[in-house]
Amino acid sequence: MIQLPYIVDVHLRWSDTDPYGNVNNVMFLHLIEDARVMGLHAWLGASKSLLNEGIILAHQEVEYLMPLAFRIPPVRVEMWVSRIGSSSFDLAYSMSDPDEAGDNLYAIAETSMVLYKVDDGSVRPLRDGERAILEKHLGEPVDFRRRNIDD
Amino acid sequence: MIQLPYIVDVHLRWSDTDPYGNVNNVMFLHLIEDARVMGLHAWLGASKSLLNEGIILAHQEVEYLMPLAFRIPPVRVEMWVSRIGSSSFDLAYSMSDPDEAGDNLYAIAETSMVLYKVDDGSVRPLRDGERAILEKHLGEPVDFRRRNIDD
Amino acid sequence: MIQLPYIVDVHLRWSDTDPYGNVNNVMFLHLIEDARVMGLHAWLGASKSLLNEGIILAHQEVEYLMPLAFRIPPVRVEMWVSRIGSSSFDLAYSMSDPDEAGDNLYAIAETSMVLYKVDDGSVRPLRDGERAILEKHLGEPVDFRRRNIDD
């Protein structure tokens, strides 16, 4: 079980902040969306069937661990595969400071991606080549605490 | 266990759409955020301690059931309380067509809200009055399918 | 010169606010974009050549007259045609309180729209039918003060 995450430093925008001066909770999902678009492009390179054909986000979950105040230096998103199913897979994400900038972990997240055929909308199975690529980046599932926030 | 949801019809924006002509997955979270701001305001009315003091979104989860194409008529968000803890509670949401417009269910979601003290950032327990208000809107937890998307 | 504006009440979102609690300046442009999409659809109805063929926003200008704090009641956008050219036209906008809610004028704006052919990207002239529709909504140009903000 080798984990080879995609690592990208994403930039905050002034407009990401809420009235409390922190990055709005919804904006975290724009940031992981960016990481996902870039990461899948980097992983799939030559064999882009996954991207050219249909892929939908069926589920997403995010847990906020620390407030993230607006700042000019970027935030690091690490992305890895956390589950490979027959016609779907999960991507996991962490949002933290880049190495040199501290070791805060701001959020963890997971999204479920489902493959489908554009022509008739039906779900399609992962091909062997796609599965092989995803397996190179397979790591642990995200350990959400939420079920035990209190009591 | 009485369920008295807050019901609000929210409006899509042209800028919510992604390159495929559907509402971007992240925008669903902006829509439930709107419903939450309005719904908590409606529920808490006179006794706004929950809102005037600190409340943070600690976790959110959303499952997408159908693509939602841009349209001028609004989308209905129903919101109810799905868990009441000692210093936190969960809100559940469904996004569907208003009665007259069909019976599509586009997404379900759940967010965990934690109460804290603004002055020192520590978590604080729910007060009895707050708990009484939340209990009037308590309903079922959201039944996410995701754990069994395929395999 | 008859002015028959399109009037639509648009809803703010919590996420429209900046760290000062006011609607972010950029969000005003999302709101007039919404009004434009709905208004052009209402005006053009059956003869949608303008929308089905290419139309681009070539220029926009907005002047902010008062801060607009987040609120649940909507904001009124009025839209009218302020110039009709050979292959372009301008749309003018005001953002104010709906009648019953006060008489604040928050912003005025103008956008230039250019018609082009999707197949080869070249600019195309307005057709007579399109011009006739636009003329029904023709009003005054927007009187921006900016050139004289001070000195």
Add this chain to the structure above:
Amino acid sequence: MIQLPYIVDVHLRWSDTDPYGNVNNVMFLHLIEDARVMGLHAWLGASKSLLNEGIILAHQEVEYLMPLAFRIPPVRVEMWVSRIGSSSFDLAYSMSDPDEAGDNLYAIAETSMVLYKVDDGSVRPLRDGERAILEKHLGEPVDFRRRNIDD
């Protein structure tokens, strides 16, 4: 008349794109907003009176010259001062490819900034120190073509 622009390469987001696959016109204004926040911070450094005290955006104008398709490499924003008044100043912007990436000019823009006192909301004059800083970055006004788009 020396022009010393602030130059920053800003990153697009997948969510910036409209249904046509191009960066939405409104998003350009988010991008120049980012450049402005960073640029004013860089220029004003030690003497941040301009930022700590009140400053509002009173007017903005943008002209779109070429469609900007989503891409992973950044877009270059150059920002300079285009007018210095008694209690306001204008900032000008261009959005283009970074040197190595081509020489497309996507948009030009100008925003008017007004200084005011936070305590009573009244307009205040620029101080000599602020004026001196702005003068170092003073360049040409933006030459918008719009008045002559056609006819």
